[in-house]
Amino acid sequence: MFTWRALNTAAAQIALAGAMSITGLTLAGVTIGSLASGAAFADEPEWHHASALNGTPKYGPDVSHFDYVNPDAPKGGVVRLASSGGFDTFNILAQKGNIAPGILQVYESLMEPSLDEDDISAQYAVLANAVRFPDDYSWVEYRIDPDARWHDGEPVTAEDVVWSFEKAIELDPRRKFYYQNVTSTDIVADNTVRFTFDSADNRELPKIMGQLTVLPKHWWEGTNAKGEPRDISRATLEPPLGSGPYRIEDFSPNRQVVYERVEDYWGKDLPVRVGTNNFDEIRYVAFLDDAVQFEAFKGDQYDFHVERSSSQWAKRYDFPAVRDGRVVKEIFLDKSTGVMQGFFLNQRREKFQNPDVRRALNYAYDFETTNEIVSANLLKRVNSYFAGTELASSGLPQGKELEILEEVRDQVPPEVFTEEYTNPVGGNPQNVRANLREAVKLLRGAGFELKDRKMIDPATGEQFTVEFLYRDKASERTLLPYAKNLESIGINPVLRLVDVSQFINRVRSRDFDTVVLAIGQSLSPGNEQREYWGSDSADNPSSANYGGIKNPAIDHLIDKVIFAQDRETLVAATRALDRVLLWNHYVVPQFYSDETRTARWNRFSHPDEMPEYSTGFPTIWWYDGELAEETGAER
Numbered sequence: 001m002f003t004w005r006a007l008n009t010a011a012a013q014i015a016l017a018g019a020m021s022i023t024g025l026t027l028a029g030v031t032i033g034s035l036a037s038g039a040a041f042a043d044e045p046e047w048h049h050a051s052a053l054n055g056t057p058k059y060g061p062d063v064s065h066f067d068y069v070n071p072d073a074p075k076g077g078v079v080r081l082a083s084s085g086g087f088d089t090f091n092i093l094a095q096k097g098n099i100a101p102g103i104l105q106v107y108e109s110l111m112e113p114s115l116d117e118d119d120i121s122a123q124y125a126v127l128a129n130a131v132r133f134p135d136d137y138s139w140v141e142y143r144i145d146p147d148a149r150w151h152d153g154e155p156v157t158a159e160d161v162v163w164s165f166e167k168a169i170e171l172d173p174r175r176k177f178y179y180q181n182v183t184s185t186d187i188v189a190d191n192t193v194r195f196t197f198d199s200a201d202n203r204e205l206p207k208i209m210g211q212l213t214v215l216p217k218h219w220w221e222g223t224n225a226k227g228e229p230r231d232i233s234r235a236t237l238e239p240p241l242g243s244g245p246y247r248i249e250d251f252s253p254n255r256q257v258v259y260e261r262v263e264d265y266w267g268k269d270l271p272v273r274v275g276t277n278n279f280d281e282i283r284y285v286a287f288l289d290d291a292v293q294f295e296a297f298k299g300d301q302y303d304f305h306v307e308r309s310s311s312q313w314a315k316r317y318d319f320p321a322v323r324d325g326r327v328v329k330e331i332f333l334d335k336s337t338g339v340m341q342g343f344f345l346n347q348r349r350e351k352f353q354n355p356d357v358r359r360a361l362n363y364a365y366d367f368e369t370t371n372e373i374v375s376a377n378l379l380k381r382v383n384s385y386f387a388g389t390e391l392a393s394s395g396l397p398q399g400k401e402l403e404i405l406e407e408v409r410d411q412v413p414p415e416v417f418t419e420e421y422t423n424p425v426g427g428n429p430q431n432v433r434a435n436l437r438e439a440v441k442l443l444r445g446a447g448f449e450l451k452d453r454k455m456i457d458p459a460t461g462e463q464f465t466v467e468f469l470y471r472d473k474a475s476e477r478t479l480l481p482y483a484k485n486l487e488s489i490g491i492n493p494v495l496r497l498v499d500v501s502q503f504i505n506r507v508r509s510r511d512f513d514t515v516v517l518a519i520g521q522s523l524s525p526g527n528e529q530r531e532y533w534g535s536d537s538a539d540n541p542s543s544a545n546y547g548g549i550k551n552p553a554i555d556h557l558i559d560k561v562i563f564a565q566d567r568e569t570l571v572a573a574t575r576a577l578d579r580v581l582l583w584n585h586y587v588v589p590q591f592y593s594d595e596t597r598t599a600r601w602n603r604f605s606h607p608d609e610m611p612e613y614s615t616g617f618p619t620i621w622w623y624d625g626e627l628a629e630e631t632g633a634e635r
Contacts, residue, residue, distance in 0.1 A: 090236060151242055330600070340382060369432070
């Protein structure tokens with residue numbers, strides 16, 4: 001399960017990240033927290049303040065704040081953040097244009113997860129103060145909090161929820177695909193919305209609907225300052241009306257957007273909000289070049305930097321502000337997500353349709369040498385589509401995982417049952433030469449011929465060519481060694497550096513051979529797997545099925561994940577899916593890190609007990625006046 005809050009940010013940039021005792025009630029494997037909210041109808045489920053897929057929500061209905069916040073955190077100060085690329089719209093449903101960073105702080109969803117639970121699917125009340133669903137999960141109802149208000153003082157209504165959902169699936173093909181199981185959306189009694197589903201036993205569907213970002217119908221159907229009707233389908237730079245903790249104070253298109261804290265924010269006393277949103281202002285500054293962005297950080301032009309390059313983490317932090325303590329480096333363990341980052345091969349191109357060809361390209365990739373020379377050995381090789389989590393497959397299948405795989409035995413590579421998946425290992429000349437010989441062997445077996453040091457398709461007489469599409473020149477540090485290996489076996493590598501807009505357009509139109517992308521995974525995978533690997537999404541240009549995977553066995557395994565009735569089955573089904581994806585060689589796996597490496601100007605403090613699954617920045621941090629006085633206030 002993923003959130004559209006995270007997806008919107010990623011899509012805008014195409015980069016494209018001691019439980020307390022409570023009473024609970026278990027419904028068909030899902031435990032939901034109790035809520036004293038009045039009796040339900042005799043044959044209907046009760047209302048509850050929170051829900052979780054597996055286990056009991058950590059926080060009960062009477063909790064005042066979550067454990068990982070400082071409820072007495074001071075309010076005030078400014079935090080400046082950087083964003084990659086510019087922006088030209090504040091409309092999160094516009095299908096053209098780049099969405100402004102941070103815009104989702106203006107809005108609220110029906111419910112929201114905490115940051116410190118093993119069951120990260122657990123959700124707590126925000127716009128909805130209660131949720132209920134039947135034992136078979138065939139529908140879900142959310143009751144809107146009567147205190148919820150838009151920034152103009154108007155109440156948030158069930159009609160806003162229905163309108164937001166209908167517009168989302170009307171205007172955004174990705175949301176339409178993601179919400180495909182919803183057959184009807186109805187307003188029922190007491191400002192309550194019911195979503196009805198086309199099937200039963202899909203335990204994740206109620207949680208998916210809780211993620212819905214709610215927009216103000218009355219504002220979007222009104223007129224702007226010029227008296228012109230607003231159009232939810234089009235890009236706009238008119239600051240939108242929201243219901244969240246922040247609103248837009250000022251902006252300069254493609255350069256900067258400033259959010260101010262809403263003093264009379266209706267939800268500030270909700271348990272999920274106490275101790276959060278502590279900054280008076282949050283500023284996002286846009287940069288088009290990563291090198292320029294980091295120089296701006298060194299020059300105190302923004303406050304908090306997440307270092308995604310291991311080589312840069314090892315090499316570029318020896319500057320005066322680090323040495324004298326004005327800039328602090330801090331590493332946070334990342335336990336919340338898995339990832340598949342790699343060279344996604346576009347199977348819409350005939351040359352990539354043979355799995356042996358795709359496997360050959362993996363043999364030509366020398367991760368170990370690149371990791372040592374470029375990344376100071378700080379990275380790990382991706383060996384799973386859920387790398388870094390308990391969901392990753394390993395060894396040979398057994399137990400429940402094996403039982404699930406037996407259902408598709410005749411549709412998957414036989415190695416799924418007989419060999420543990422491993423990537424080729426390089427790191428020294430002997431290993432690299434052996435891997436390249438294996439790559440040539442596989443390509444010859446796929447029908448190619450090596451003539452005059454060129455890998456030729458005998459049917460056309462053309463040399464095998466692979467174009468690498470990328471938007472950041474820094475990518476060449478890893479691309480150039482790979483390209484050299486490909487050249488040595490007769491493949492013609494073409495490195496195609498394009499700007500952000502071209503990159504986005506070519507990826508969306510599937511106009512690429514291969515591109516480096518990362519698919520993040522939560523610890524509770526579900527319906528989004530159809531979006532990533534399902535056959536129905538392969539021909540959808542707005543989907544995340546970048547490789548164009550169409551495989552009935554994978555479709556079957558995705559359904560096993562979605563309809564898993566307990567955690568044990570979910571883990572087994574996910575590992576089975578992972579194993580079949582790996583043995584089809586759809587991606588040349590790259591690398592990942594299970595750490596979040598950060599550097600910040602030392603003006604901020606965070607709670608002593610940090611959440612287990614997030615840095616929480618800037619949401620649970622605060623401006624520390626004493627530190628700022630020593631470091632120097634922001635310029």
